[in-house]
Amino acid sequence: MSDYFEPVSILSLSRSLGLQDVDLETLRRWFFGLAQWAINFECDPERQNIADAVSAEITQAVTPIMERLIAEPDDSALSHMLHDGMPEGSVRAVDFLLPTFKVLLLGGMQEPGHGAGSIMAGLLQNPSQFSEVKADLTTLLPRADDEGLRWVTPIGTQTRETTQEVEIAGVTIPAGQAVAAVLASASHCESRFTNPGRFDIHRSEGAHAAFGFGHHFCAGRWFARQQITVALRSLIENQPEMALRDRGPVQFTGWEFRAPVALDVSFDR
Numbered sequence: 212m213s214d215y216f217e218p219v220s221i222l223s224l225s226r227s228l229g230l231q232d233v234d235l236e237t238l239r240r241w242f243f244g245l246a247q248w249a250i251n252f253e254c255d256p257e258r259q260n261i262a263d264a265v266s267a268e269i270t271q272a273v274t275p276i277m278e279r280l281i282a283e284p285d286d287s288a289l290s291h292m293l294h295d296g297m298p299e300g301s302v303r304a305v306d307f308l309l310p311t312f313k314v315l316l317l318g319g320m321q322e323p324g325h326g327a328g329s330i331m332a333g334l335l336q337n338p339s340q341f342s343e344v345k346a347d348l349t350t351l352l353p354r355a356d357d358e359g360l361r362w363v364t365p366i367g368t369q370t371r372e373t374t375q376e377v378e379i380a381g382v383t384i385p386a387g388q389a390v391a392a393v394l395a396s397a398s399h400c401e402s403r404f405t406n407p408g409r410f411d412i413h414r415s416e417g418a419h420a421a422f423g424f425g426h427h428f429c430a431g432r433w434f435a436r437q438q439i440t441v442a443l444r445s446l447i448e449n450q451p452e453m454a455l456r457d458r459g460p461v462q463f464t465g466w467e468f469r470a471p472v473a474l475d476v477s478f479d480r
């Protein structure tokens with residue numbers, strides 16, 4: 212995970228955004244720091260402090276990059292966010308864009324790598340499906356991608372606050388209540404998926420919930436699918452004999468952010 216999928220995920224997004232000069236370890240630290248806020252369900256002030264410090268560091272590092280792009284636009288996503296659709300001679304304010312930019316860093320840098328690792332785990336643990344995918348990467352790899360994202364949903368919840376009293380499945384939730392919709396559970400709902408714990412690239416039971424629902428449906432879903440497909444395709448084409456070493460089942464970790472701890476593989480038989 213840390214040797215291949217995390218770097219591919221972090222660097223492909225950061226380079227597309229326009230953060231050419233920020234090194235991998237800094238980006239990794241930023242993601243893990245911001246994540247302390249996202250997983251802070253217990254409202255631990257120490258976690259919040261870590262996230263606040265990283266958030267301030269990002270503001271300090273990214274503001275000069277944005278200021279340069281205001282004067283010298285280029286093809287980066289950050290440059291487009293500043294300039295596109297604005298009246299001649301004006302740009303979006305840096306302070307206006309920074310919060311969105313931090314959401315991109317938090318949600319976008321790590322999850323494609325996590326997702327790709329889970330998909331790879333599903334394939335490696337099911338060698339006959341892996342053989343089918345290797346024989347038809349164009350058709351079956353995208354199917355494996357979606358099945359892996361359903362099987363181990365990288366982001367566990369969508370959290371919200373109710374604006375009014377609401378009844379769901381006979382339960383009344385008062386106004387102003389924090390709620391978490393558990394995407395991982397929705398992707399395993401028995402009313403839709405037969406034997407939901409099984410990794411099966413031939414499922415035809417409809418969409419999963421990994422990218423969320425509603426107004427905040429993942430803005431990076433097409434980019435993420437491309438990152439995952441390119442990363443997996445390149446790995447599989449270069450290492451077709453890859454297999455799990457016989458050291459027990461793949462271990463997964465995390466609840467709000469879930470992924471294999473590591474993939475212990477050999478590259479030739």
Ligand code: HEM
Binds near residue numbers: 224315323
């Ligand atoms: C497999 C990879 C990914 C997964 C599983 C994932 C999942 C999600 C989920 C569940 C949400 C909804 C959160 C909520 O409603 O509270 C979300 C939102 C979002 N995602 Fe992703 N994401 C992935 C990759 C990416 C990437 C690569 C980017 C950026 C290029 C990205 C950018 C965003 C943004 C900006 C939002 C917020 C959209 C809004 O608030 O309108 N995501 N993502």
